[in-house]
Each structure stands twice: as C-alpha cells, then as structure tokens.
Amino acid sequence: MSNEVITTMQLSELETPALILDSAIMDQNIQRLHDRLSQFKVTLRPHLKTNKSADVSRRIGEPGTPITVSTLKEAEYFLQHGWNDILYAVGIAANKFAHVASLMQKGARLTLVLDNTESARTLAQFCREQAITVPVLIEIDTDGHRSGVPPEAPLLLEVAGLLGRSDAESGAWLAGVMTHAGASYACTSTEAIEAMAEQERAGAVHAAQRLRSAGYAAPVVSVGSTPTAHFARSLDGVTEVRAGVYVFFDLVMRGLGVCSESDIALSVLCTVIGHQKEKGWVITDAGWMAMSRDRGTATQSVDQGYGVACNIDGQPIPDLVMIDANQEHGIICHRHDPGQTPMLPVGTLLRILPNHACSTAAQHSGYVVVAGTQDIKANWPRFSGW
Amino acid sequence: MSNEVITTMQLSELETPALILDSAIMDQNIQRLHDRLSQFKVTLRPHLKTNKSADVSRRIGEPGTPITVSTLKEAEYFLQHGWNDILYAVGIAANKFAHVASLMQKGARLTLVLDNTESARTLAQFCREQAITVPVLIEIDTDGHRSGVPPEAPLLLEVAGLLGRSDAESGAWLAGVMTHAGASYACTSTEAIEAMAEQERAGAVHAAQRLRSAGYAAPVVSVGSTPTAHFARSLDGVTEVRAGVYVFFDLVMRGLGVCSESDIALSVLCTVIGHQKEKGWVITDAGWMAMSRDRGTATQSVDQGYGVACNIDGQPIPDLVMIDANQEHGIICHRHDPGQTPMLPVGTLLRILPNHACSTAAQHSGYVVVAGTQDIKANWPRFSGW
Numbered sequence: 001m002s003n004e005v006i007t008t009m010q011l012s013e014l015e016t017p018a019l020i021l022d023s024a025i026m027d028q029n030i031q032r033l034h035d036r037l038s039q040f041k042v043t044l045r046p047h048l049k050t051n052k053s054a055d056v057s058r059r060i061g062e063p064g065t066p067i068t069v070s071t072l073k074e075a076e077y078f079l080q081h082g083w084n085d086i087l088y089a090v091g092i093a094a095n096k097f098a099h100v101a102s103l104m105q106k107g108a109r110l111t112l113v114l115d116n117t118e119s120a121r122t123l124a125q126f127c128r129e130q131a132i133t134v135p136v137l138i139e140i141d142t143d144g145h146r147s148g149v150p151p152e153a154p155l156l157l158e159v160a161g162l163l164g165r166s167d168a169e170s171g172a173w174l175a176g177v178m179t180h181a182g183a184s185y186a187c188t189s190t191e192a193i194e195a196m197a198e199q200e201r202a203g204a205v206h207a208a209q210r211l212r213s214a215g216y217a218a219p220v221v222s223v224g225s226t227p228t229a230h231f232a233r234s235l236d237g238v239t240e241v242r243a244g245v246y247v248f249f250d251l252v253m254r255g256l257g258v259c260s261e262s263d264i265a266l267s268v269l270c271t272v273i274g275h276q277k278e279k280g281w282v283i284t285d286a287g288w289m290a291m292s293r294d295r296g297t298a299t300q301s302v303d304q305g306y307g308v309a310c311n312i313d314g315q316p317i318p319d320l321v322m323i324d325a326n327q328e329h330g331i332i333c334h335r336h337d338p339g340q341t342p343m344l345p346v347g348t349l350l351r352i353l354p355n356h357a358c359s360t361a362a363q364h365s366g367y368v369v370v371a372g373t374q375d376i377k378a379n380w381p382r383f384s385g386w
Numbered sequence: 387m388s389n390e391v392i393t394t395m396q397l398s399e400l401e402t403p404a405l406i407l408d409s410a411i412m413d414q415n416i417q418r419l420h421d422r423l424s425q426f427k428v429t430l431r432p433h434l435k436t437n438k439s440a441d442v443s444r445r446i447g448e449p450g451t452p453i454t455v456s457t458l459k460e461a462e463y464f465l466q467h468g469w470n471d472i473l474y475a476v477g478i479a480a481n482k483f484a485h486v487a488s489l490m491q492k493g494a495r496l497t498l499v500l501d502n503t504e505s506a507r508t509l510a511q512f513c514r515e516q517a518i519t520v521p522v523l524i525e526i527d528t529d530g531h532r533s534g535v536p537p538e539a540p541l542l543l544e545v546a547g548l549l550g551r552s553d554a555e556s557g558a559w560l561a562g563v564m565t566h567a568g569a570s571y572a573c574t575s576t577e578a579i580e581a582m583a584e585q586e587r588a589g590a591v592h593a594a595q596r597l598r599s600a601g602y603a604a605p606v607v608s609v610g611s612t613p614t615a616h617f618a619r620s621l622d623g624v625t626e627v628r629a630g631v632y633v634f635f636d637l638v639m640r641g642l643g644v645c646s647e648s649d650i651a652l653s654v655l656c657t658v659i660g661h662q663k664e665k666g667w668v669i670t671d672a673g674w675m676a677m678s679r680d681r682g683t684a685t686q687s688v689d690q691g692y693g694v695a696c697n698i699d700g701q702p703i704p705d706l707v708m709i710d711a712n713q714e715h716g717i718i719c720h721r722h723d724p725g726q727t728p729m730l731p732v733g734t735l736l737r738i739l740p741n742h743a744c745s746t747a748a749q750h751s752g753y754v755v756v757a758g759t760q761d762i763k764a765n766w767p768r769f770s771g772w
Contacts, residue, residue, distance in 0.1 A: 013481075014481070015458070015481055015482055015772065016479070016481060017772055018772070070675075070714045071714060072401070091660045091669065093402070093657040093658075093732065095401055095402060095657055114660075116660050116661065118733070119659070119660070122733070141662070146669070146712055147659075147662070147669050147715060271481055272479075273476070273505070274477045274501045274505070276533070283477065283532070283533050285479060293679035293681070293745055294679040295679070326568060327435060327744055328435075328476045329477075329532055331532070345504065346479065346505055347479060347481070358713055359674070359675075359679055362675060363748070365771040384749075385750060385751045386402075
C-alpha cells in the first residue's frame with residue numbers, strides 16, 4: 001500500500017528547495033496528543049488535511065481508524081488507502097452529492113456537515129431519491145469565526161427537523177453536532193486557549209442537549225482545533241476531538257505557546273544563492289512558492305516573517321528570519337539588526353521553519369523524511385487539489 | 387504534444403473549487419503586450435512561471451521561441467514540450483549544476499544567472515571540468531528589491547573576470563546582463579511605473595556598457611516585469627523583455643493601473659455553502675487553499691481581501707469581496723457595509739478574481755478553459771513543485 005521510497009542519501013545531496021519532515025519530532029508530537037487525550041473518554045479523529053499523505057497518516061493511526069478531511073479528494077485518497085470512517089468537515093453543497101454517493105458505493109462511511117435549511121433539504125431529498133443513508137452533523141458556531149449555527153439559535157431545530165432521527169431508514173439522519181474553535185488561533189495566552197476550549201466544549205454540548213431534548217439521539221459531539229485539544233481541561237459530553245497541525249506543529253503554534261520551536265517537525269531546505277551585503281541580506285532559493293504566502297505570525301507578538309532560519313541540522317540560528325520573499329527567492333536577515341546578519345557563504349544549506357504547516361506543506365509534492373540526523377530515511381509523496 | 391482534453395460541459399456542472407481561465411481575455415492580453423513591444427526592437431522572452439502549462443504557453447509563442455523560467459523543473463517540462471531557448475532567471479547554485487548539465491545534454495540552450503564571485507567561480511570550474519559551454523547573465527540590481535549587482539559596483543567586473551568572453555571555447559561565458567524591476571509592483575501611479583521602467587532600462591544598459599568597455603561583447607540586455615513592460619517609453623539598448631503575469635493579469639495589476647478588472651482572465655469558481663446572516667457573511671467552499679494566502683492588494687489603495695466576487699459569467703458583483711479565508715472556507719462580504727451583502731442562496735456559483743495570478747494558479751493542477759461563456763472548452767493541466 002505504501003509509496004514509500006527508501007534512500008541512502010543525505011540532505012546535502014538534495015536539489016533545493018525541498019520539504020523536510022523530521023519523523024522523530026513528528027512521532028513525539030503524535031504521542032503527546034495521544035497521551036493527553038487518553039485521560040478523557042474521547043476518540044481522536046485526526047484532521048488529515050495538514051499532511052495529505054498515507055505515510056504520515058499511518059504514523060497517527062492504522063487504516064480504519066476515524067479521520068477528518070477537508071476535501072472529497074482527501075476522502076477518496078484515504079479511502080483508497082484503507083481509511084473508511086471519514087468526516088468531511090466542510091459544509092456540503094449540492095454539486096458534491098454525486099461524488100459523496102460514489103464514495104459511499106466504494107465503501108466510505110462518510111459523515112457530512114451542514115448548517116442551514118437549504119443544504120439539509122436538498123441533501124435529504126437526494127438521499128431519499130438515491131436510497132442512501134448518510135449521517136449528518138450540524139455545524140455549531142461556538143466562536144464566531146466562520147460557519148455554523150449558534151448553540152442557542154432556533155435555526156438549530158429547524159435544520160434538525162429536515163433530517164432523520166436515526167439510520168433505521170434510508171436518508172440523511174442527524175448524528176450530532178460538530179464545531180471548530182478556529183478563534184483559538186488568535187488567543188494570546190494559554191489561559192485564553194483554555195477558556196476557548198471550554199467555550200467550544202460547552203457550546204457543542206449545549207447544542208447536542210437541545211437536540212436530545214427535541215427527541216434526537218444525536219450521539220456525536222465532535223470538537224477540536226490543535227490549540228484547544230492541547231489545553232482543554234474538561235471534555236465532558238464530547239465524544240470526539242479533531243486536530244491536524246499538531247502532527248507537524250509550526251511557528252503560529254509556537255507563538256500561541258502550544259509547542260516550542262524544537263517541536264516543529266517541518267522545514268524547507270534551501271540554498272544560499274547570493275547576498276546584498278550592505279543591506280545585511282542573505283538570498284536563498286526558497287521564496288514564497290516554497291514557503292507559501294502564509295504570514296500567520298504577523299499578528300502575533302513575535303512576527304517571524306516567512307519563517308525562522310535554521311542550520312542544516314534544524315538548529316535555529318539566533319534571530320535569523322526570512323524577512324521577505326519573491327516567488328523563488330527568499331531574503332534572510334537578522335531580526336533586529338541587519339548589520340548582525342551572518343553572511344553565510346553561497347551554497348550554504350538552511351532549513352526554514354514555517355509559519356503554518358498546512359499551507360507550506362501544500363506547496364510541495366512530498367516529504368523528504370529524516371529522523372534527527374541528515375540521513376534521508378524516505379520520500380513520502382503527498383497530494384493537493386480537489 | 388498537447389494534453390488538452392475537449393469537453394462539452396458547462397461551468398455549472400463542475401465540482402468546486404476549480405480554477406477558470408477565460409482564453410478570450412487571455413488572448414487579448416497576449417496580443418496587447420505583443421503589439422506594444424512590436425514598436426521596439428526587442429525580443430519578448432515570456433516568463434512561464436505564471437502559467438506552468440504548455441497549452442497556455444503555446445498561445446504566447448510556438449515551441450522554440452525564447453522563454454524564461456523560475457525553476458529547473460519548468461525548464462525540464464518546457465524542453466520536453468519543444469522550447470529549448472530557456473533563461474533560468476534565479477541565481478544558480480552548485481547543487482543545481484548536475485541538473486543543468488543534464489538539461490543541456492537533452493538539447494536545452496540554457497542561459498544561467500548569477501550575481502557573485504563564488505557562484506561564478508564554481509560554475510566556471512564545473513563547466514571547464516565537464517567541457518560544457520553555457521551563457522551567463524550577471525543579474526543587475528536596478529531597484530534594490532532583491533538580488534543583483536548595482537550597475538556601478540566594482541563587483542560587476544570582478545564577477546565578469548571569472549567568466550569567459552565568448553562561446554568560442556567551452557566554459558561559462560558572459561552573455562550579458564539581466565534585471566527585474568520588481569519594485570514596480572509597489573508603484574502608486576503609472577507615472578511612477580514609467581520612471582521605474584526607465585530606471586530598469588538605464589541601469590541594465592549602463593552595466594552592459596561597463597562590461598563592453600572592459601572588452602566583453604555582452605550581447606544580451608534582458609529587462610522586465612509586467613508593469614514596466616507595459617509602460618516603458620524607451621527600450622534603447624535593451625535586447626529582450628521578460629513578463630509573465632500579463633497573460634492572465636490579476637487584482638494587483640489592476641490596482642497598479644496596468645489592467646482593468648475585465649482584463650483578468652483567471653478566477654476561482656466556488657459554491658455558496660452557508661451564511662452568517664447577522665454578520666452579512668456568505669460562506670463559500672473556496673478558502674485560502676484555492677486562492678492562496680496572497681494578500682498582494684493589502685498594501686494598495688484598494689484592499690481586495692482575498693479577491694473580488696463575480697457571478698458565474700465573470701461579472702463583478704458591486705463591492706462584494708472575499709474578506710477572509712479558512713483553509714477550505716471563504717467569507718464573502720460587502721466591502722463597506724455588511725448589511726448590504728446580498729444573501730446569495732446556498733448553491734450559488736461565484737467566480738473570485740485573484741490578487742496574484744502566480745500564487746493562485748499554483749494552488750491548482752489545471753485550468754478549466756472557457757471563452758466568454760459558461761461552455762467549457764478544454765481542461766489544460768499545469769504542474770508545480772521543483
């Protein structure tokens with residue numbers, strides 16, 4: 001099943017830029033959330049949108065364990081690789097119904113999400129016509145950052161009223177609720193993340209209780225984000241937790257206090273190709289195409305530019321960051337004083353820690369895997385698109 | 387040679403998100419720059435990093451015409467599709483020499499770029515050892531935005547001194563100079579772009595004259611960016627002009643006054659999947675993964691968020707922009723007054739004009755081609771990575 005390719009190369013033999021994954025760090029990150037959640041009675045349903053790789057995902061859980069995806073292409077791919085219990089966590093639209101039906105015919109146990117009566121009505125009608133039974137979660141808005149029905153809203157029961165009460169007969173049936181406290185990415189302290197986790201939990205549980213009072217079993221209460229999963233003090237009433245970035249971590253998570261810099265498993269290997277010595281600039285061959293345009297730390301207390309520069313062993317070089325980017329050029333400079341930028345010789349290899357693992361990984365077609373040294377252990381392919 | 391797939395579908399039959407290219411608009415854009423440059427004695431060497439597609443590139447020029455690329459993967463791909471006169475416009479590093487040699491063995495007439503003595507020395511040595519003859523342009527810094535040797539710098543002649551004077555014998559030989567006035571993207575008026583174009587031209591020509599005074603033929607003077615290519619009043623002394631974004635155009639170019647909104651050939655088709663009515667938000671299934679994280683208009687006089695919302699025919703809906711994005715969710719809202727956001731029904735198809743054609747196109751594996759209507763004319767694949 002694996003496309004894994006074993007190599008005997010070193011990082012220094014690569015053409016750059018290249019996406020490097022330290023699997024030793026990754027395995028620690030995976031273990032950390034596993035251990036943390038084991039104290040609660042919840043299922044981890046990892047979000048595989050971050051890694052889009054069967055090789056990475058097998059380190060999280062064996063095929064067959066529950067997963068979350070953000071596109072039907074991810075659902076299709078992970079189904080082909082043996083995962084069939086799949087939550088598609090973006091509101092379903094009618095132009096995806098046929099694809100959903102095709103995935104179910106291939107054996108997917110898909111769960112869908114919606115937050116409005118139009119989607120519930122059209123999905124229910126489609127499922128009746130096609131004699132398909134599909135579980136549906138109503139998305140709950142617990143933090144105001146995106147989609148979802150507020151836990152208190154009358155709309156919650158209106159949407160529920162368009163769905164079946166169980167899988168006893170074919171159709172779209174209400175399996176419960178899901179929420180994602182994406183606002184946790186804007187928290188400025190771990191106390192704030194704890195509070196956000198409680199808000200996320202309480203809102204989802206409250207919505208589920210309203211549904212149960214109205215006669216629905218609503219067995220599923222699905223919550224999660226990487227920050228709240230790591231700081232929730234109670235998960236009472238929650239049945240499953242979703243998180244994705246925690247596998248790799250990144251500078252945004254480091255800025256939030258969810259991880260430290262040494263927990264970041266992902267980096268972009270690049271080569272020094274020139275200098276602007278008078279400006280204190282070191283120019284590399286990893287621009288925004290290799291890092292993505294994500295500037296997620298720009299609004300945090302420490303702006304990391306396009307990323308933190310490390311040596312080839314992954315050790316950060318003090319105060320050296322990627323301050324700007326062209327498509328295929330990176331500009332590396334001392335954070336505070338360009339005069340202190342070390343003029344690393346042309347040909348020097350650097351590893352740049354990314355702001356956001358999801359967006360940087362998406363710029364690459366695979367992971368070059370190491371485990372604490374410069375030895376390349378494997379090349380793991382990943383995919384993109386829809 | 388073409389991977390073109392002819393279809394008889396309509397835009398409304400697509401699963402979303404999808405990248406839409408209006409080839410009628412594109413052809414106009416291509417013709418416009420062709421016509422403009424025909425008044426000057428220069429060669430157009432289009433930058434294909436924007437489109438990364440043989441199908442698009444054939445509309446610009448037949449295989450065999452001169453091209454510019456930003457990665458050796460682009461060089462490899464376009465060589466396979468018949469283009470052999472290729473400028474690789476990013477400073478060369480030693481870990482790419484073997485790839486360069488392999489491309490030359492396959493028939494590429496590659497031109498390389500560098501701006502420092504270390505690269506010149508190592509490349510010259512490699513070429514001597516391998517008995518390879520490769521033309522080199524010294525990158526000139528005419529605007530302070532990135533790489534390159536200032537036109538007046540003593541370094542120019544130091545670098546030149548490490549290169550051969552002609553292709554009469556094997557080795558790396560100095561074919562001339564190249565510069566890219568990327569600072570033109572930050573101009574706030576067309577007058578400023580005109581001035582930047584003259585600065586770009588004058589700096590490159592001056593550098594070439596210094597080299598000629600030192601005994602080098604330096605036949606090539608390569609300049610260009612989409613803004614300066616459209617506003618240069620003189621190209622005296624210039625031998626070739628490079629531009630890439632002009633084929634598609636985008637909101638950044640519109641903000642600069644280089645094109646109008648109706649000249650933008652690229653858009654992302656998406657579907658309304660929900661609302662937050664009290665906030666005036668329409669939620670779609672095109673997030674930053676479909677648009678990219680590029681916020682290039684954020685520093686312009688009109689911030690277009692993640693893009694301008696159009697109806698399925700590509701007509702902008704007044705003041706409707708994509709104000710925020712999650713990975714697979716877009717938030718559409720009235721630019722000034724959320725209360726005026728039209729609550730477009732769930733299922734409505736929208737087309738979002740991108741800030742930056744290069745970065746948005748890079749998020750997709752192909753173009754769905756239309757020509758002024760909703761009829762899909764073709765699917766053109768594109769590639770990414772290194």
